[in-house]
Amino acid sequence: MLNISGYLNEYDEEIVDTQNNNSVNSCGHYKLISLNKFETQRPFGRQDYQLLYVSHGSANFLIQGEMVHVPAESFVLYYPGEQQHYSYCLEDHPDLYWIHFSGLEITELLKKYGLYPHHLFHVNSGEECKRIFDKIIRELQLKRTNFFSLINVYFDELLLLLSRQIAEESKESGKNELIEQAIEYFHKEYRNKISIEEYAHKCNISCCWFIRSFKKHTGTTPGQYLSDIRINKAKELLKNGTFNITETAEFVGYDNPLYFSRIFKKNVGMSPREYLKKTVFPMDLLNHSWL
Incomplete structure (x- = not known):
């Protein structure tokens, strides 16, 4: 020794x-x-x-x-x-x-x-x-x-x-707590209109600091994180046949179905319509007039 x-x-x-x-x-x-x-x-x-x-x-x-x-x-x-x-x-x-x-x-x-x-x-x-x-x-x-x-x-x-x-x-722990609160808020309120800048302002923090710290903590930006939550929920709804594409877009927080389709394709690599063709059984497709 x-x-x-x-x-x-x-x-x-x-x-x-x-x-x-x-x-x-x-x-x-x-x-x-x-x-x-x-x-x-x-x-x-x-x-x-x-x-x-x-x-x-x-x-x-x-x-x-x-x-x-x-x-x-x-x-x-x-x-x-x-x-x-x-x-x-x-x-x-x-x-x-x-x-x-x-x-x-x-x-x-x-x-x-x-x-x-x-x-x-x-x-x-x-x-x-x-x-x-x-x-x-x-x-x-x-x-x-x-x-x-x-x-x-x-x-x-x-x-x-x-x-x-x-x-x-201790200071860093306080910062992490703010990020954790934001994550919880996004998961809870994803269906509503959320402005990243307004959220940061409401928390009395710099928007630039919030985006930078959020990315450091999660590996992605707040906007992308929110999109991921919405698109993952949309995939679930489409796969289960709960809503059609327009209804799904509205449910997860997108007023414009075309914009929803663009975001969906950017995240998933295919459009909502293409996603349905790959995930819903062919016999079910014949019964869905909204394709």
Whole structure:
């Protein structure tokens, strides 16, 4: 197992700093190479805080009483006195970093960055995170002039990076919620006249942003998505013989049957009349005067 570590006092000690605002006690990097499994259990936790980063692969962590399989680019935060149980399996290719810290204002610092009282965080800045961890480990190992101050500056940078990722993820989640609402609205109101521009305006968002975000989320534009809903419903109605072509066009939201036929052919590759000839039984066709 690869184990590269650095300690404030040369060995793994549960230091609770009551003099400094924040203090990094130790930091390290674990990677399973041949060992099938590595497991840590601390029923009563530690006196300091611990932040673990799964940079590659995955690992299992006890989080608030439940074992969770944590994927790559995720952080797990353990608080003082909190039960710890985590394991790494070779088959999951785990590559992890960890850091222990304490201090007079740690709780306030975690609150400031939006981390407290949460336990699990996902990030998209893997290389940046690893770079910071590696610098902290190196400073703890070499202990050059002003290393203590420097590792705490690096630690603050790590928390800032994590905080930014959380904020951006939350913002993106809000955007995705708008898209999900639009999708639900289209499926519910497809029979009515829908203007993409008016819908965006009603939601107090830019039409350009809405179209761009919708396409990023679904792979297609809002207008095309709405057309797909209508044409799929039209295919169902025509195949079942529920309505004739004109009635079907009107039912799915098209006032002009000719325009409906053009949109249908563009989406399906054949006209509604051709579609009927291929999907409805020939004997049924003889009984349909609307062909």
